[in-house]
Amino acid sequence: MTQQIQLYPLLLVPKMSKAIWGGRALVERFHKPGLPEDMFGESWECWDENPVANGPLAGRTVGQLRARLGAALMGEFDPARLFPILTKIIDAHRNLSVQVHPDDAYARRVEHQENGKTECWYILEADPDAALYLGWNRPTDRAEYERRVVDGTLGALLRRVPVEPGQAYYLPAGTLHAIGAGIVLFEVQQTSDLTYRIFDWNRVGGDGKPRPLHVEKAGDVLDFSAARFSVMASLTYELEGLQRTALICDPRFWVERIDVDAVGGEVDLEGMPLVAMALGAPVRIVYGEGTVELAAFQSALVPAGLGNVHFSASSSREAGLLAAAPPADHEALRRRLASAGVSAERSGAFLEQFAAARGAGQGTVKPLAR
Incomplete structure (x- = not known):
């Protein structure tokens, strides 16, 4: 089957998700499908159930193509497993709930699911006074946490972090967090929907009832130490004619911003599938003898079997x-940075901040589980 199909970048149809905290930005400014009255919170850009929009594979989902194409799509990642990352655009018209996600070990032991959820955010838009809530503003413990949930004073311990477009934030499993009102962001996460809600700003859901809380399980997985990080330091370098900015490096995913001009340059896929989302202007993807146009804020899944692709500005x-x-x-990232001439000192400092955020001290990034 894989030999009968010429691989190409797969444009994906997003899954739109309504939310009580959502707004109109995804439809009005990010060109997502929807009706005038729809209040969307999320656009799921790439995950196992996204259908393909273009070419001979149109209509088939990422999950179906994992099974049919195997390594041609997934490269070195086991095609029998769920697509390993999930990408979204999130419109926080109002505050999201204060919540936490479990790590892999807890997810397997308690929830009988393969993955917990570590995630990261890239700020696309932010109102002047917008902020995230990330971690505790001082060390606490489970007893104080449970007491403050009961008496309604948990907010006094939340660390408020003002944000600006272009910033990246890293949220290891166990991090207390909430997206504040007035923010639109791009999220990359492990493929998991395990969320333990702690506080929901005293509001009700679509059924008129308060949404359920998960105080006990949240207490099991929360990191009660004071927050060790804020916005992550990025690292900009040039490679194959492209300006690339490394934003996030986790054992389960890496995230970069790539800036291109009309000439553009090549990206080595390094034996793995790549998810790409154009920002404010269209991007051209050239592969072999073919070309795919990626509209502003549209996402594509680039099969690992293509080896490398060429990105350039399409209409600007x-x-x-x-x-x-x-x-x-x-x-993988350390080798890429070295090939671009980045010193070991600079790349080491960039990578170490993620180990520190995970509480790993001087430990290195662990290999991706296969």
Whole structure:
């Protein structure tokens, strides 16, 4: 089957999700499908159930293509497993709930699911006074947490972090967090929907009832130490004619911003599938003898079997895209930075901040589980 199909970048149809905290930005400014009255909170850009919009594989889902194409799509990642990352655009017209996600071990032991959820955010839009809630503003413990949930004073311990477009934030499993009102962001996460809601701003759901809380399970997985990080330091480098900015490096995914001009340059897929989303202007993807046009804020899944692709600005002199992928191994990004002439000192400092955020001290990034 894989030999009968010429691989090409797969444009994906997003899954739109309504939410009590959502708004109109996804339809009005990010060109997503929807009716005038729809209040969408999320556009699921790439996950196992997204159908393909273009070419001979149109209508088939990412999950179906995992099974049919195998390594041609998934490269070194086991095609029998769920697509390893899920990407979204989130419109927080109002505050999201204060919540936490479990790690892999807890997810398997308690929820009987393969993945917990570590995630990251890239800020696309933010009102002047918009902020995230990330972690605790001082060390606490489970007893105080449970007491403050009961008496309604948990908000006094939340750390408020003002944000600006272009910033990246890293949220290891166990991090207390909420997206504040007035923010639109791009999210990359492990493929999991395990969320333990702690506080929902005293509002009700669509059924007129308060949404359920998960105080006990949240207490099991919360990191009660004071927050160790804020916005992550990025690392900009040039490779194959492209300006690339490394934003996030986790054992399960890496995220970069790639800026292109009309000439553009090549990206080595490093044996893994790549998710690409154009930012404010269209991007051209050239592969072999073919070309795919990626509209502003549209996402594509680039099969690993293509080896490398060429990105360039499509209808303007400059364009940008966000790229995310599971790493081929724990040294993949370090090798890429070295090939671009980045010093070991600079790359080491960039990578170490993620280990520190995970509470791993001087530990290195662990290999991606296969």
